[in-house]
Amino acid sequence: GENVEQHPSTLSVQEGDSAVIKCTYSDSASNYFPWYKQELGKGPQLIIDIRSNVGEKKDQRIAVTLNKTAKHFSLHITETQPEDSAVYFCAASPMRALTFGSGTRLQVQP
Amino acid sequence: DTGVSQNPRHKITKRGQNVTFRCDPISEHNRLYWYRQTLGQGPEFLTYFQNEAQLEKSRLLSDRFSAERPKGSFSTLEIQRTEQGDSAMYLCASSLEYRRNSPLHFGNGTRLTVT
Numbered sequence: 768g769e770n771v772e773q774h775p776s777t778l779s780v781q782e783g784d785s786a787v788i789k790c791t792y793s794d795s796a797s798n799y800f801p802w803y804k805q806e807l808g809k810g811p812q813l814i815i816d817i818r819s820n821v822g823e824k825k826d827q828r829i830a831v832t833l834n835k836t837a838k839h840f841s842l843h844i845t846e847t848q849p850e851d852s853a854v855y856f857c858a859a860s861p862m863r864a865l866t867f868g869s870g871t872r873l874q875v876q877p
Numbered sequence: 878d879t880g881v882s883q884n885p886r887h888k889i890t891k892r893g894q895n896v897t898f899r900c901d902p903i904s905e906h907n908r909l910y911w912y913r914q915t916l917g918q919g920p921e922f923l924t925y926f927q928n929e930a931q932l933e934k935s936r937l938l939s940d941r942f943s944a945e946r947p948k949g950s951f952s953t954l955e956i957q958r959t960e961q962g963d964s965a966m967y968l969c970a971s972s973l974e975y976r977r978n979s980p981l982h983f984g985n986g987t988r989l990t991v992t
Contacts (some may be wrong), residue, residue, distance in 0.1 A: 773919075799978035810881070810968055810983035811920065818978070856919050860978050864910060864933065867919030 769794040771859050773868025780847055781876050788871045790857035791839045797859040800833060800840045805854045805870075814855075815842070847875045879903075881984035883969050889990045890959055897955045898987045902971030909952050910981060911944055912968040913937065920968055926952060927974065959991045 770793040780786050792800075798819035803811035817824045817831045817840065824831050828847075833840040844851055852875045858865040882901040890896050902909050907928050912920035923942070924934045928949035938944075941959075946952040956963055966988050970981040 771919075801980065803983075808985070810970075810985045812983070813980050816980060858919075864922040864925055865920075865981065866922070869919050870917070 769797060769859055769861055769866040771857060771866050771868040773857050773871060775871060776869065777872045777874070779874045779876060782847060782849060784847055786844045786847055786851070786873055786875075788842045788855055788857070788873075789839060790841070790859075790868050791837075792859040792866075793838065794859070794861045795838065796861035799860040799865075800831070801858050801860075801865065802831060802842050803856045803858065803867075805856065811856055844873075847873075849875050849877050851875050881969055881971050881982055883967075883984040883987050885987055886985065887988050887990075889992065892961060892991055893958055895955065895957045896959060896989065897953055898967055898969075898989075900952045900954070900969030900971075900984060902951070902969070903973075903982055906971035906973045906982070907949070908972045908974045908979075909946055910970040910972075911952070911954050912970065912983075914966040914968055914986070915964075923954075956989075959989075961991050964989055964991045 773790045801816035804814045805811045828845045830843045854870045854872050856870050857868045884899045910925040911923040914920045922935050926946040941957045944954045966986040968986045970983045972979040972981050
């Protein structure tokens with residue numbers, strides 16, 4: 768089955784700096800790669816996703832890149848704000864349900 | 878769109894007891910998923926339904942676990958003879974599967990503590 772590895776496990780940045788989270792996947796059949804943000808006591812919330820026929824996607828301060836050859840994808844957050852502090856999960860899907868990474872705890876210091 | 882609703886939010890039970898959780902998906906969504914999340918980990922897939930049909934079950938779903946989605950609307954997840962290792966957050970998600978890999982919308986989960 769699919770295996771998704773995510774790093775770093777924790778990331779601390781100053782407000783206004785950029786943050787990058789990286790994931791690798793194992794199943795070459797995976798073709799859908801969403802990113803979720805999870806705040807304390809809440810379920811994961813989709814923030815951006817990318818499909819395998821696209822190399823990069825942007826939504827305001829958030830961007831995701833995908834390298835299918837290397838089987839890795841990354842989340843980039845620019846101009847970070849304190850409200851970006853949360854746990855971020857990457858996920859990959861070949862045909863069925865999503866397989867999630869283990870999460871990155873992002874702390875944005877004011 | 879009221880989102881995915883899960884009840885109860887918290888459940889504390891003694892080892893050996895049975896528990897049942899309920900999930901109400903977004904009304905027009907035809908797919909419903911159950912995931913389990915332990916502290917410091919990402920969600921792990923348990924099972925999913927397309928309408929009322931249960932299409933896939935993870936090997937994590939032991940014989941003590943059963944899920945139903947009668948009439949393709951709400952779903953229930955029952956755990957029989959609970960064990961301390963069952964303590965986790967149980968997440969429900971739904972999607973409108975009009976093409977492969979439609980986005981999943983999660984509820985806020987039911988946190989189970991087995992004492």
